[in-house]
Amino acid sequence: MIYELRVYRCLPGRLPALMKRFQTITLKIWEKHGIKQAGFFTTLIGESNQELTYMLAWESLADREKKWTAFQADPEWINARAKTEEDGQIVLNIVSQLLVPTAFSTVK
Numbered sequence: 001m002i003y004e005l006r007v008y009r010c011l012p013g014r015l016p017a018l019m020k021r022f023q024t025i026t027l028k029i030w031e032k033h034g035i036k037q038a039g040f041f042t043t044l045i046g047e048s049n050q051e052l053t054y055m056l057a058w059e060s061l062a063d064r065e066k067k068w069t070a071f072q073a074d075p076e077w078i079n080a081r082a083k084t085e086e087d088g089q090i091v092l093n094i095v096s097q098l099l100v101p102t103a104f105s106t107v108k
Helices: 015-033 061-073 075-084
Strands: 002-010 036-042 051-058 091-099
Touching (some): 002 061, 015 051
Antiparallel strands (some): 036 051
């Protein structure tokens, strides 16, 4: 397995809009494309409380490429994203890392 760690830093006050978009729209579209989430988190203590952090689980880099590309090109996602940003941009920036578990990790 490969895990992708993604951190979305929102514009001030826009975290609720991002969380609503994931909960009501994005996760349903991911399901259609076979994208598996491994957890979502908000920051309790840290640099910013305007962040949403989550992990995705992929079988391989090829699996990620196929599914993520299909998701990004999905007209339902493109339209929904535009609609949710009618009141303004939500995300300031995104940081993504692809991680491989170590031999001694409890997550494989």
